[in-house]
Amino acid sequence: MAQVRRLPQSLATNTTLFSVLAVFGIGAYCARSHLLPRVHAESNEPPAMFSGFGFTTLRLQSVKVVNHNTKRLVFEFPDPNARGGLSLTSALLTFSRPKGRWLPVLRPYTPISDLNQQGSLELMVKHYPNGKASTHIHSLVPGDTLTFLTPLKGYSWVPNQHPQIYAIAGGAGITPIYQLIRGILDNPNDKTKINLVFGVNSEQDLLLREELEEYKRRFPGRFDYVYTVSQLEGETGGLKKGYVTEELLKTVATDRGDAKVFVCGPPAMETSLIGNRGTKGILDRLGFEKEQVYKF
Template sequence: MSFYRSFLKNQRTTPAALVTAALSGTLGVFAFRRFLTGEAHAEAPRGFCPLQGQEQKQMSGFGRMGWGLTTLKLASVQTVSHNAKRLRFELPENSSLASLPLTYDKGHYIELLVKKYPNGRASSHLHSLRPGDTLSVVGPIRGYSWKPNECPQVNLIAGGAGITPMFQLIQGILNNDEETTKVKLIYGANTEEDLLLKDELAAFEHKFPDRFQAVYAVSNPSAGSLVKQGRITKELLKAELIQGGKIFVCGPPAMEQSLIGNKGLLWGKTGVLQELGFSRRQIYKF
């Protein structure tokens, strides 16, 4: 899981977005990736339930290639967990996220869910920001967008802060009255405190019991917890994944490599998902 780049375009209507800032690098200027944007090393999804490319408009002042800096002003800060904060930034006038048609909250802003890492300069800097402070970001970058009802069902596998792109996908699918897609989330973390957005996910389960289910796996659950103990294993995935659907993956590099494998001569090493019968064309890594 790498940088998440925010995408801005010349429109006045603005969907809110929630992205993760699990970052490292130069303080003050960060690149955030849009939720369904393929990384340079990620395979473009084809075959099963493909994601469609979407032309991005660029924000005035950005370069011809779509790159440039814009400044966002911090409007509010909310503590989410012992090491995560939710930062709401105001978008510049006449701009909006060139994001998926997934978020239905209205407001001229972008939200960052920032997990603070030990010795992480970027995440520490973001956690130190107060309302009124500003942040420079890079974008926009061409990406993929979800097509409503492209799949009858999707599987989401998230680890730690990797829940954030999954949350936008969940929110967009379930809040779209035209959608019938069923969603299953398998979410792993070290402790229950590290399960971000759990209240929001529970609300979706309550509202859409026939279309959304979340399964949690925690390495160190609290005493008396009803959450499954352990990691996201092959056995857990075999029991929980919906066969035939598309799979989205986002989490720590070791988890992603275990699930997806790595590329090399003749495709390199296969991952757990291939061993369970899923093709690479079914799998999309954020």
């Protein structure tokens, strides 16, 4: 979902750093509030909401329940002409203080809306039972606000850099993968071919399914996908039963020469694909070089 991208270990474990970031954020916000109006006045370009480090608080416009643990949330910009200003494969670092906590909680989420969209952005957020940030975000109702601290850049995608990419997503990890797919296919100058393998626990967990199927309809020669569901009663509706395995990827990743592989999913899935502490993963055994693989 809007998968929480994992923070670097230093940010994930050092709560003191959270407070330091907050202090710097306040200073950056004050500077930004003085500079942005002038920049906007001197340019015909719509203002960018996330142009650097600094607090940006947005009002929640609408909420849509997707399944038992996932919601889609639309946040509106104060200026309806503004755009996010994010580059492809970027996430946003959210800053929240759940009820009863003194220290803030920082978590990155990937927008699923068009990055050039004006007036709003959309997140898809999975609720984890013990997730401090996701529990807080799921408690929000229209009219409430959420604070964003800074954009986090991911892979620097260059159109047509690779003739073929393989995208492997597990569960909530579909969010950055979807942003990349959308950015490539919506760019008329980018001719990259994409094959997606999406593994989930149940059919209800196939997030963004309608959007992905629409892209397949629009780009039949360039985009295809395989859904594999671990808890599935038989193979129905084109769904495969099982996990993202080496046998499955052998049938999908057939062009390994100049291809690029993007991976995002639960830690166990990523370890099986990429390996860990000197052990080879599935992708290595399939013949992909280390530099061909990018993990969100």
